[in-house]
Amino acid sequence: MKVIRYSEISIDAIKSNMIAQNKTFVIEKKSGNRSILMNGSRFTSQQKKPYMKKVNSRTGRSVIGNVRKCVNNYIRSNNFDIPAVELIYPPTASHKDRFKALSVDHEFYYVDLKHCYWRIAHLMGILPINLYNNYKDNGEHKLTRNIALSTLTTQPTREYYINGSLVNTITSANDHYQIIYKNIRYTAYNTMGLIAEKLDTLTLGYQIDGIYVLKDGLDQVRRILKNKNFLYRVINCVKIDNKQFACDDEIKDFR
Secondary structure (H helix, E strand, O other): EEEEOOHHHHHHHHHHHHOOOOEEEEEEOOOOEEEEEOOOOOEEOOOOOOHHHHOOHHHHHHHHHEEEHHHHHHHOOOOOOOOOOOOOOOEEOOOHHHHHOOOOEEEEEEEOOOHHHHHHHOOOOOOOOOHHHHHHOHHHHHHHOOOOOOOHHHHEEEEEEEEEEEEEEEEEOHHHHHHHHHHHHHHHHHHHHHHHHHHHHHEEEEEOOOEEHHHHHHHHHHHHHHHHHEEEEEEEEEOOOOEEEOOOOOOEEOO
16 A cells, blocks of 8 residues: 655645545544545555654554554454453552651662563563563663553544545444553552552552562562562662652652
């Protein structure tokens, strides 16, 4: 299919002209972009979301396509029956009272899960080892990895025009993709929430992909993550005052 790129304004003009000329064509909406399909040609917008400007387009398309292919294989291998992970814990938690109770210069730790969602997708059997390894360690690929997984939830829509009149609109079902992406997210939330519950007052709070822990709880966090086959790094933190702390050469607010 021949692809011709235009601005969003030009796409609107092409659509209006085709309607005025009673043409038969299709408008496809996918991931925030629009295309017009007619007579074997695709007229597509050049619009890019801000975050896509930071992603190498060729690499991004390759990763997104490969992830989608792997997810389709995963769905088929499970006979289209994907059990949903139950959300047990919230995505984040913060215990400001525990933080304030610490003395100034008190040391604690942030245990940061490496490539959290990407790792979970691999552990679930969605991403094969080769694809996982190709993009797991390169920090430049972090945004690409996240986009590739998050775009699973997009729902392509097609509008069908015959002789200039809209006759049908079809939105592709993506229930299985929605479940899979939620399963990845909820597994991350539940992992951090479970650790926080087990360690109780030895934690100060957690994020989606990391947890703040006191020295006496660090070994227990390590054991739990090792048993769950997660990869992580431990970052030393120091309390500055009741609102801020130093972590990984940065001054951060405790929220």
